[in-house]
Amino acid sequence: GNSVTQMEGPVTLSEEAFLTINCTYTATGYPSLFWYVQYPGEGLQLLLKATKADDKGSNKGFEATYRKETTSFHLEKGSVQVSDSAVYFCALSEWYGGSQGNLIFGKGTKLSVKP
Amino acid sequence: EAGVTQFPSHSVIEKGQTVTLRCDPISGHDNLYWYRRVMGKEIKFLLHFVKESKQDESGMPNNRFLAERTGGTYSTLKVQPAELEDSGVYFCASSPTGGGTDTQYFGPGTRLTVL
Numbered sequence: 001g002n003s004v005t006q007m008e009g010p011v012t013l014s015e016e017a018f019l020t021i022n023c024t025y026t027a028t029g030y031p032s033l034f035w036y037v038q039y040p041g042e043g044l045q046l047l048l049k050a051t052k053a054d055d056k057g058s059n060k061g062f063e064a065t066y067r068k069e070t071t072s073f074h075l076e077k078g079s080v081q082v083s084d085s086a087v088y089f090c091a092l093s094e095w096y097g098g099s100q101g102n103l104i105f106g107k108g109t110k111l112s113v114k115p
Numbered sequence: 116e117a118g119v120t121q122f123p124s125h126s127v128i129e130k131g132q133t134v135t136l137r138c139d140p141i142s143g144h145d146n147l148y149w150y151r152r153v154m155g156k157e158i159k160f161l162l163h164f165v166k167e168s169k170q171d172e173s174g175m176p177n178n179r180f181l182a183e184r185t186g187g188t189y190s191t192l193k194v195q196p197a198e199l200e201d202s203g204v205y206f207c208a209s210s211p212t213g214g215g216t217d218t219q220y221f222g223p224g225t226r227l228t229v230l
Contacts, residue, residue: 103150105159
């Protein structure tokens with residue numbers, strides 16, 4: 001079945017450091033890929049997405065490229081800020097008969113950025 | 116435009132009691148999803164409504180969980196009787212139908228604690 005594997009946290013970085021959170025997936029078809037973020041005390045928010053191979057999703061300085069050959073969707077940011085401290089979830093979904101299927105999530109990676 | 120809302124934000128009940136969670140999706144969104152995250156685990160899919168119909172309920176853990184979406188608007192998720200392992204955060208998400216969009220918008224979640 002479909003699954004998502006992302007690096008376990010927690011990850012602690014200093015402000016302005018480079019961030020990479022690895023995510024790989026297993027899927028039977030051609031899924032859409034997502035990164036969701038959960039800030040402390042808040043719900044899940046979509047950070048970025050990519051719907052086909054070689055697409056790059058980007059938002060708020062974060063980027064991730066849909067790599068079909070390596071089944072990966074790694075999240076990167078060149079210079080993190082304290083406000084980026086949150087839990088990051090990689091996820092995929094597929095379409096079935098014209099209807100979007102459920103999201104399948106990784107376990108989440110907690111990021112703490114120190115000043 | 117109002118986002119997805121969930122009520123209550125927190126619920127603490129004793130084992131054997133009944134709890135009902137409510138989700139109000141974004142107005143006009145036909146798709147409504149329930150997910151939950153138990154401590155330290157992945158966010159797991161529970162079920163998917165399209166309007167008032169259950170499209171996929173393969174993630175419902177057992178028959179102590181009952182979800183409804185009368186009239187295709189808000190949804191309720193009832194747990195009866197609650198067990199200790201039901202503790203976790205229950206998320207609701209919604210998405211529109213058509214247009215090929217696959218972004219699900221999440222509510223803030225309901226934190227359920229079963230003592």
